[in-house]
Amino acid sequence: MRIEGGTPLQGCVRISGAKNAVLPILMATLLAAGEHRICNVPRLRDVETSMRLLQELGARVEREGDVLVVDTTSATGEEAPYELVKTMRASFLVLGPLLARFGYARVSLPGGCAIGARPVDLHLKGLRAMGADIKIEHGYVVARSKRLRGAHLYMDLVTVTGTENLMMAAVTAEGTTVIENAAREPEVVNLAEALNRMGARVQGAGSSTITIEGVSALRPSVQEVIPDRIECGTFMAAAAITGGDVRIEGCIPQHLQAVITKLRESGVWIETGDTWIRVRGEGRLRGVDVITMPYPGFPTDMQAQMMACMTLAHGHSVITETVFENRFMHVAELQRMGADLTIDGHSVLVRGVERLSGAPVMATDLRASASLILAGLAAQGETVLSRIYHIDRGYERIEEKLARLGAKIWRER
Ligand code: UD1
Numbered sequence: 342m343r344i345e346g347g348t349p350l351q352g353c354v355r356i357s358g359a360k361n362a363v364l365p366i367l368m369a370t371l372l373a374a375g376e377h378r379i380c381n382v383p384r385l386r387d388v389e390t391s392m393r394l395l396q397e398l399g400a401r402v403e404r405e406g407d408v409l410v411v412d413t414t415s416a417t418g419e420e421a422p423y424e425l426v427k428t429m430r431a432s433f434l435v436l437g438p439l440l441a442r443f444g445y446a447r448v449s450l451p452g453g454c455a456i457g458a459r460p461v462d463l464h465l466k467g468l469r470a471m472g473a474d475i476k477i478e479h480g481y482v483v484a485r486s487k488r489l490r491g492a493h494l495y496m497d498l499v500t501v502t503g504t505e506n507l508m509m510a511a512v513t514a515e516g517t518t519v520i521e522n523a524a525r526e527p528e529v530v531n532l533a534e535a536l537n538r539m540g541a542r543v544q545g546a547g548s549s550t551i552t553i554e555g556v557s558a559l560r561p562s563v564q565e566v567i568p569d570r571i572e573c574g575t576f577m578a579a580a581a582i583t584g585g586d587v588r589i590e591g592c593i594p595q596h597l598q599a600v601i602t603k604l605r606e607s608g609v610w611i612e613t614g615d616t617w618i619r620v621r622g623e624g625r626l627r628g629v630d631v632i633t634m635p636y637p638g639f640p641t642d643m644q645a646q647m648m649a650c651m652t653l654a655h656g657h658s659v660i661t662e663t664v665f666e667n668r669f670m671h672v673a674e675l676q677r678m679g680a681d682l683t684i685d686g687h688s689v690l691v692r693g694v695e696r697l698s699g700a701p702v703m704a705t706d707l708r709a710s711a712s713l714i715l716a717g718l719a720a721q722g723e724t725v726l727s728r729i730y731h732i733d734r735g736y737e738r739i740e741e742k743l744a745r746l747g748a749k750i751w752r753e754r
Pocket residue numbers: 361364430431457458459460461462463464465498499500501502503528635641642664665666
């Protein structure tokens with residue numbers, strides 16, 4: 342991706358469906374035999390990987406525009422292979438549904454990834470408490486159970502996909518399951534709504550206690566994926582860092598309160614409506630401190646983009662990552678562009694500089710790629726971002742959307 346920096350972004354952009362909502366909703370189709378329709382599905386590499394995984398498990402999956410039709414009638418497979426799980430950790434979300442429907446599942450352990458160790462121990466602990474017999478064999482989790490039983494689960498720490506996996510396992514369990522210290526992310530709520538449309542009885546999603554009353558069977562249904570709050574936050578940051586004026590359509594501002602608050606604190610003018618946000622950069626940003634937290638705190642998936650903004654701010658800022666152990670891979674790349682950054686344990690001290698200069702840089706993970714694009718948009722001269730396959734995992738046609746806002750950005754074929 343080649344970026345010629347220095348143009349303030351202007352105009353209107355529409356937000357796509359949320360990656361982190363569509364993945365669990367896709368996996369949930371395994372819970373009920375029949376034809377499911379999922380609307381507002383973005384064209385992302387992670388969605389393609391999920392489609393391949395579902396096909397591998399015997400489902401028929403077709404795209405009709407932004408609708409995915411998933412027929413799980415003849416799904417019989419029970420194995421999620423390493424080849425797919427290693428490219429997309431969210432594949433691990435098939436464990437709960439497969440175990441609930443077939444009483445057996447063999448799912449590869451994800452292993453580490455660029456942003457840290459990311460264990461799945463809490464997923465397994467919860468399933469064991471629901472009566473599953475779980476063994477680790479040859480790098481795979483092998484889980485067996487007759488009908489799972491409802492249980493009172495306390496999550497040692499807040500995990501998004503852990504909460505989702507256990508919620509999906511519990512919907513057809515015998516009796517009631519309570520998940521305490523559950524993740525409160527909007528994507529968890531979207532999944533709970535999807536499960537309820539399939540006939541499940543899930544209550545409390547969006548709070549830290551979720552109660553699931555087991556039902557005997559679910560039915561297929563039509564689902565709607567919420568807008569991607571991280572894509573939206575990234576465009577907000579793009580408007581802010583370039584000193585532009587951008588109206589973002591088709592979003593849910595309420596899901597972005599932490600990001601809106603921080604950007605306003607740093608001097609950005611923001612107006613919100615029911616389904617839109619207008620962001621105008623007014624002069625140089627001010628340095629503000631940011632600490633990542635589970636929702637409704639500041640999202641770790643926006644940490645790298647916020648850091649890009651802070652590199653050009655007036656004054657200092659301290660950015661602290663509390664969710665993942667190793668999520669500062671973008672620091673060294675931003676330094677190549679002239680950012681003044683010092684890592685100190687889980688924090689980065691950002692001393693704002695007056696300008697960044699374009700450079701060849703390398704994407705290391707999805708959100709790191711986004712931060713380097715943002716830095717490139719504001720830098721003087723040309724930035725060439727390599728390993729851009731990371732960005733396609735989670736942003737739908739980002740260069741086309743940015744170009745329509747006036748950015749000078751090209752993808753090399
Ligand atoms: C999800 C999101 C990801 C986001 C993250 C945090 C999806 C598909 N991905 O990832 O974009 O960055 O939430 O908002 O929704 N942990 C354990 N044991 C477990 C599970 C998690 O120790 O069994 C730890 C992790 O290592 C991490 C923390 O809990 O330090 C939070 O991770 P988690 O919420 O599980 O992230 P994901 O669900 O993988």
